[in-house]
Ligand SMILES: O=C(O)CCC(=O)C(=O)O
């Protein structure tokens with residue numbers, strides 16, 4: 001495992017740990033999560049029309065770690081063993097604690113996540129979020145809200161991306177669609193819900 005590389009140091013911190021998980025572990029773990037987790041689609045209302053979110057997702061965590069996304073409150077599913085094992089390792093590495101994980105599954109290059117910040121009230125001020133990627137490489141794009149400064153970070157199998165400080169209030173991020181041939185990707189964002197609601 002390599003050490004963290006600081007990618008952003010102003011108005012929040014963004015750190016990348018390339019190969020946090022060794023390649024030998026990634027393939028098995030990726031297919032286990034694809035098979036085991038309770039993947040489902042979601043819809044969001046945009047201008048009164050219901051639209052399918054362009055990816056699959058699921059939410060696991062401690063009882064009470066309720067999270068509101070796509071306009072709906074989500075009760076967590078109880079920790080899956082593979083997810084709990086990863087949580088423990090990421091907690092040991094970062095010295096932070098997490099009580100829930102949002103899992104996103106990008107089936108093809110057409111699946112994506114639009115511009116957003118993880119700044120929901122239940123994450124509290126200056127949330128610390130650890131994001132583990134498995135499977136196909138995708139680009140994580142981050143843009144400063146005021147200056148427009150933009151950075152593209154390739155996220156590969158086994159990489160761990162850490163977001164902290166004021167990052168969510170000063171920057172937005174997304175996973176753009178790609179026209180490149182690309183396999184499935186799973187991303188796990190470990191979070192701490194501080195204010196159940
Ligand atoms: O898939 C990714 O790498 C990003 C996921 C993300 O931004 C989120 O879950 O909030």
Ligand SMILES: [Fe+2]
Pocket residue numbers: 116117118173
């Ligand atoms: Fe995010």
